[in-house]
Amino acid sequence: MSSSQNLVKELTCVRCPLGCKVKIEYTEELEVLNVSGNKCPRGREYAIQEISDPHRILVTSVKVKKGKYLLASVKTTDAIPLRLFDEAMKIIEKLEIEAPVKRGDIIIKNFLETGTDLIVTRSVERL
Amino acid sequence: MKYKTDVVVIGGGAAGMAAAYRAKKEGVDVILLERDEDTGGVLNQCIHNGFGLQYFRKDLTGPEFKEYAKERLEDIEILFGTYVLEVRKDRTIVFVDKRGIHEIETKALVMATGARERHFNSLPVPGKRITGVFTAGLAQRFINLENLKPGSKAVILGSGDIGLIMARRLTLEGIKVEAVLEIMPYPGGLERNVQQCLKDFDIPLYLSHTVTAIEGDRRLEKVIAAQVDYKWDPIPGTEKEFEVDTLITSVGLIPQTKPVDFVETDPGFLVSNTNQTSEDWIFAAGNCTVIFDLVDYVAKEGEKAGKYAALYARGEYKKGKKVKVRKGDNIGIVHPVYIDPTQESTLYIRVSRVFDRASIKVLPLDVEVIEDEARPPEMIVVKLKPFDENIDEIEVMADELISKLG
Numbered sequence A: 001m002s003s004s005q006n007l008v009k010e011l012t013c014v015r016c017p018l019g020c021k022v023k024i025e026y027t028e029e030l031e032v033l034n035v036s037g038n039k040c041p042r043g044r045e046y047a048i049q050e051i052s053d054p055h056r057i058l059v060t061s062v063k064v065k066k067g068k069y070l071l072a073s074v075k076t077t078d079a080i081p082l083r084l085f086d087e088a089m090k091i092i093e094k095l096e097i098e099a100p101v102k103r104g105d106i107i108i109k110n111f112l113e114t115g116t117d118l119i120v121t122r123s124v125e126r127l
Numbered sequence B: 001m002k003y004k005t006d007v008v009v010i011g012g013g014a015a016g017m018a019a020a021y022r023a024k025k026e027g028v029d030v031i032l033l034e035r036d037e038d039t040g041g042v043l044n045q046c047i048h049n050g051f052g053l054q055y056f057r058k059d060l061t062g063p064e065f066k067e068y069a070k071e072r073l074e075d076i077e078i079l080f081g082t083y084v085l086e087v088r089k090d091r092t093i094v095f096v097d098k099r100g101i102h103e104i105e106t107k108a109l110v111m112a113t114g115a116r117e118r119h120f121n122s123l124p125v126p127g128k129r130i131t132g133v134f135t136a137g138l139a140q141r142f143i144n145l146e147n148l149k150p151g152s153k154a155v156i157l158g159s160g161d162i163g164l165i166m167a168r169r170l171t172l173e174g175i176k177v178e179a180v181l182e183i184m185p186y187p188g189g190l191e192r193n194v195q196q197c198l199k200d201f202d203i204p205l206y207l208s209h210t211v212t213a214i215e216g217d218r219r220l221e222k223v224i225a226a227q228v229d230y231k232w233d234p235i236p237g238t239e240k241e242f243e244v245d246t247l248i249t250s251v252g253l254i255p256q257t258k259p260v261d262f263v264e265t266d267p268g269f270l271v272s273n274t275n276q277t278s279e280d281w282i283f284a285a286g287n288c289t290v291i292f293d294l295v296d297y298v299a300k301e302g303e304k305a306g307k308y309a310a311l312y313a314r315g316e317y318k319k320g321k322k323v324k325v326r327k328g329d330n331i332g333i334v335h336p337v338y339i340d341p342t343q344e345s346t347l348y349i350r351v352s353r354v355f356d357r358a359s360i361k362v363l364p365l366d367v368e369v370i371e372d373e374a375r376p377p378e379m380i381v382v383k384l385k386p387f388d389e390n391i392d393e394i395e396v397m398a399d400e401l402i403s404k405l406g
Helices: A041-052 A082-094 B014-025 B041-045 B062-073 B136-144 B161-172 B191-201 B295-313
Strands: A006-012 A021-027 A032-036 A059-065 A071-076 A096-098 A106-108 A118-120 B002-004 B007-010 B030-033 B049-051 B077-079 B083-087 B092-097 B100-105 B108-111 B115-117 B133-135 B153-157 B176-182 B205-207 B209-217 B219-227 B240-242 B246-249 B253-255 B282-284 B323-327 B331-335 B345-351 B357-363 B367-372 B380-384 B393-400
Touching: A006 A041, A006 B191, A021 A041, A032 A041, A059 A082, B007 B014, B007 B295, B014 B030, B014 B041, B014 B062, B014 B108, B014 B295, B041 B062, B041 B136, B049 B062, B062 B295, B108 B295, B115 B136, B133 B136, B136 B161, B136 B246, B153 B161, B153 B209, B161 B176, B161 B191, B161 B246, B176 B209, B176 B240, B219 B246, B282 B295, B295 B345, B323 B331, B331 B393, B345 B357, B345 B393, B357 B380, B367 B380
Parallel strands: A059 A096, B002 B100, B007 B030, B007 B108, B030 B077, B108 B282, B133 B246, B153 B176, B153 B246, B176 B205, B323 B393
Antiparallel strands: A006 A021, A021 A032, A059 A071, A071 A118, A106 A118, B083 B092, B092 B100, B115 B253, B209 B219, B219 B240, B331 B345, B345 B380, B357 B367, B357 B393
């Protein structure tokens, strides 16, 4: 019976700059009872994911060889589990790509088996 | 060399790119002056996402936003590596580049010069001026563009968005962030950034705290912080010491209005809803007018400035009637400060204190918006339709909305 106590979490949705305050009520078994405060369906999705396994888009940069700039910024095409960030950064740290690269170029497909790709967000011309 | 054009835009950041694009679309000749070798301004180093949701309807990083905006500038003359020396009342712009000094004769001007970071040295903090103290924007530039690591252990002063974003960025790059200090009793940045930049990485945020001294011999060794009272005076006995080699400051932005010094400013350019300054032919948009929360707002304002500057250059928009916008109760900032009532307007408002539920009213117009958890760091946007030209002044005010059931 003790496990049936309902939990409540108040979150700030980070899916867009509106930053809705979303309130989620759930059980210890992660059964969702109620979601409120979200202005769009993405807020509901966010809250549900947040109580079990928070996901975020990872943004960082990688070294570029023979480029007009030293670095090209990169991001994951979709949010990946926050718990994978350390591992992801260790991989990205060792990467070196060669110019030219274009915005949208895929550097790693299915990054860490998350189903998302690591892509370039800044085009870098070759020197 | 002597140039002649309809509209000159100074500054190729988000506001300037949007202004140049829109002015050109109105069918006039445009010259964009950019001091760097590329457009984009600060967008180039803001590699995080969250840009463009309103303007491009996509979740973009800064560099992506810049590339999308730049692709629309194909047939516009952009002069890179230029520095504007003088803007003359006779509508001549004087600039310098590698080739020498040049003049442009124009019909209208859009100032899109952005803002500068307030520096630690402008704060009354005792201690030597040692190395290891950086503004958040400079640290961002080092890490994101120049592949340089500013230090290994850091404290961040100020919880504005740039400070918060740098807390996450430093952490990802293996630099330990010991604390973020905020002098106000609430965070200075957007709530979503507090979540995804601090809470996600267990970085402590100390509200009502500031730096009281820095110590070190040549390089920073220690930051001393204390809690402050309501007058921002440090409370004795609350001192905390942080042994760090880096202090990152995110203590505000100052609109950049130079070299134009003959129009009304406070401290940014004071403009109307058509982005016109006190000088008929000079328009201004973006962070050189007021510091905006979102680049999306900056780009929209830039487009508007470009449109009216083009209309002005063609003689289709003169000086509009100016209705003064007054700051009423609980309003910290309202932008713009004048309204031409024959045109639509967008008001950007910051409340001056925290509200559970705020009612924002525009008087005497019959306009009211309700905002849950209104805080000074989050701009509230209110659109106004054209209104009665006999109204001399409008006033924006905020009130706590108390539930009738409560």
